[in-house]
Structure formats: structure tokens, C-alpha cells
Amino acid sequence: MNRFRKLYEKEKKCRLNGDTIEEYHAWKEQTRETLKKLIGLNQMESCMLDARTLEVVELEGGVIREKVVIQVEPDVYMPFFILLPPRSEDSNTCYLALPGHMGAGKYAVAGCDEIPVVADQIKVFHYDYGMQLAKLGHVVICPDIRGFGERREEALQSDKESDFINGTCFHLAHMAEPLGQTVIGMHVWDMMRLLDYVKERAGWNFEKIGCVGFSGGGMITLWLTALDDRIHKACISGYFYGYQDSLLELNGNCSCNYVPHLWKYVDMGDIGALLAPRNIVIQSAREDHLNGKRGLQNVFEQLDIMKKAYHIFDKEECLYHDIREGGHCFHNEILNRFVSL
Ligand SMILES: [Zn+2]
Numbered sequence: 001m002n003r004f005r006k007l008y009e010k011e012k013k014c015r016l017n018g019d020t021i022e023e024y025h026a027w028k029e030q031t032r033e034t035l036k037k038l039i040g041l042n043q044m045e046s047c048m049l050d051a052r053t054l055e056v057v058e059l060e061g062g063v064i065r066e067k068v069v070i071q072v073e074p075d076v077y078m079p080f081f082i083l084l085p086p087r088s089e090d091s092n093t094c095y096l097a098l099p100g101h102m103g104a105g106k107y108a109v110a111g112c113d114e115i116p117v118v119a120d121q122i123k124v125f126h127y128d129y130g131m132q133l134a135k136l137g138h139v140v141i142c143p144d145i146r147g148f149g150e151r152r153e154e155a156l157q158s159d160k161e162s163d164f165i166n167g168t169c170f171h172l173a174h175m176a177e178p179l180g181q182t183v184i185g186m187h188v189w190d191m192m193r194l195l196d197y198v199k200e201r202a203g204w205n206f207e208k209i210g211c212v213g214f215s216g217g218g219m220i221t222l223w224l225t226a227l228d229d230r231i232h233k234a235c236i237s238g239y240f241y242g243y244q245d246s247l248l249e250l251n252g253n254c255s256c257n258y259v260p261h262l263w264k265y266v267d268m269g270d271i272g273a274l275l276a277p278r279n280i281v282i283q284s285a286r287e288d289h290l291n292g293k294r295g296l297q298n299v300f301e302q303l304d305i306m307k308k309a310y311h312i313f314d315k316e317e318c319l320y321h322d323i324r325e326g327g328h329c330f331h332n333e334i335l336n337r338f339v340s341l
Contacts, residue, residue, distance in 0.1 A: 089137030105149020245292025269305025
């Protein structure tokens with residue numbers, strides 16, 4: 001462990017630097033290119049979206065749920081739910097609500113509590129933030145990210161509850177990484193394709209797109225917002241801390257968190273700095289064990305890096321740190337504030 005700590009602490013090559021907006025943009029451009037290469041984004045292959053609507057149902061309370069599938073890479077398809085509220089509170093903004101682990105992909109986020117094991121996970125993690133946003137009157141898209149829901153690899157494709165709720169990040173990482181790809185890269189690519197769908201869908205003219213995610217969903221929200229300016233605002237819950245305490249010392253975390261060579265270039269705060277000056281909520285829970293042994297201190301240090309980027313734009317007020325009591329779960333009290341941004 002000590003040897004790895006020493007290696008980790010060597011100078012990182014893409015730390016945020018610059019005092020002016022011009023210098024920031026030069027750093028941003030170079031860092032984005034580096035991160036895209038590291039996660040294998042440049043290797044992903046584009047294709048027709050080939051969007052198809054598979055199902056439309058009206059749920060209790062009048063929310064319409066469409067199930068749509070798009071082609072994200074040749075012969076790789078991504079299903080997602082679109083929740084359409086009965087009355088729209090903001091016709092300018094559409095939201096992506098992204099799942100993390102143990103929520104069966106789109107099912108927990110879209111509030112499918114008719115499935116008992118999904119209902120349990122919604123109780124534990126307050127996972128139904130997609131449905132909560134729809135109930136507040138917003139159009140929300142809840143995708144199956146790779147390895148989850150209907151996109152599990154063979155190893156966990158049975159209908160057993162423990163398989164249904166679980167994900168196959170481990171298997172995906174093992175197949176992808178020797179080919180120069182990563183789980184984060186595949187997630188980011190798929191979400192970029194989803195943004196293409198939002199922009200191309202007939203009758204939709206959303207000027208703004210918001211993104212929210214908890215835990216692994218927070219990880220994708222962070223990376224997507226860092227690499228794609230089509231995300232106007234984001235809420236990242238339960239996934240913002242220094243890599244050393246949270247992923248090097250806590251080295252039993254899921255394979256999807258790990259990108260070969262990443263720690264030679266950035267810490268998580270530097271990735272966060274790429275989000276400036278957009279409206280961002282970082283939500284942290286005081287007792288979240290994933291913050292690492294130093295708790296919130298490991299969050300504050302990374303947030304300070306982000307704050308430097310916001311200071312360059314004189315937009316400190318656009319970065320909000322939402323601290324909640326308790327452990328690793330989403331706190332949906334933040335949603336009212338998030339939609340008002
Ligand atoms: Zn994972």
C-alpha cells in the first residue's frame with residue numbers, strides 16, 4: 001500500500017492551472033482530449049440511432065412512460081424510459097436521470113416499485129429521483145446503462161432477484177480494458193448518443209439539458225458533464241471525493257470506477273473543474289463510507305479545486321455543495337433547488 005501511495009502522490013500531469021478564462025480554456029481543451037483518450041472514447045464507433053418506441057403506458061398520477069431503444073454503436077442497443085409529466089413546469093429543460101449500482105438500471109430511477117426488489121432498493125437509496133423529477137412536472141429520461149437492467153452480460157442475465165438488481169461492470173471491464181476501452185468510456189459514449197436523440201427527436205426543442213445521478217450514476221454525470229457542453233446543469237450525489245482515500249485505499253470498489261493511467265493525470269477535483277462555470281450541485285452525505293477515512297475532508301479538498309475554476313469565471317455562486325446527514329443514499333430534498341437553477 002505504501003508504495004502505491006508514493007506513486008499516487010507524484011505530480012499529476014493535467015492539474016487545473018491558469019488564472020484567466022483564456023488559460024482555463026486552453027487547459028480544458030487539452031485535459032478533455034487526454035481524458036477522452038484514457039477512457040477510450042475515441043475508439044467508440046458511431047452509427048444510425050435507429051430509434052424505436054416499444055411501449056407507451058400511462059402510470060398512476062398521469063405520468064406517461066415511453067420505452068424507447070436506440071442504437072449506440074453498431075448492433076449495441078440501449079433501452080430507456082422517458083417519463084412525460086401530465087403538466088409541464090418547464091418546457092425548456094429535459095433531464096437525464098442516471099442509475100448507479102444495485103437499482104436494476106432504469107427501473108429504480110424511474111420508480112418501478114411494482115417490482116418488489118426494486119421497491120426495496122428505492123427505500124434504501126431513495127433511488128427514484130427520475131420519477132420524483134417527473135412528478136415535479138419535468139420530462140425525464142432514465143436509461144439502462146451498460147451492464148444493468150436489460151443490458152446485463154450473460155453472467156447475470158437470469159431473472160433471479162439478486163441477478164436482476166445487480167450489474168456486470170466486472171465482466172465489462174475485463175473485456176474492454178485490454179482492448180483500450182473502459183466502462184466509464186462506454187457509459188459516457190452512450191449518454192452522448194442519448195443527447196443526440198434528445199436533440200433530434202421531432203417535436204422536442206429543449207434548450208437546456210440537466211443531468212442527475214447518484215453513486216455510479218453520479219460518476220457518469222460527472223464525466224459526461226466534464227466532456228460534453230450540451231449538459232447545462234448537473235447534480236452529482238454520493239460521488240465526489242479524492243481518488244487516493246476513496247479508490248486507492250478503498251480498493252475493493254467496483255471495477256467500473258477504475259481507468260488505467262488516470263491517476264497520473266488528474267484527481268477528481270480536476271475533472272470537476274471542467275464543469276465550470278455551469279450550475280452544479282455536489283451532494284455529499286456526512287457518514288458516506290465512500291468518502292474515505294477522513295470523511296468530508298476528502299470532499300472539501302476536491303471541491304476547493306473546482307472552486308478555483310469557478311473563481312476564474314467569477315461564478316462561485318453557480319457551484320453548490322449540499323451536505324446531508326446519514327450514509328450513502330440520495331437525498332431528494334435537493335431536487336426543488338436543482339430544477340430552479
Ligand atoms: Zn460498477
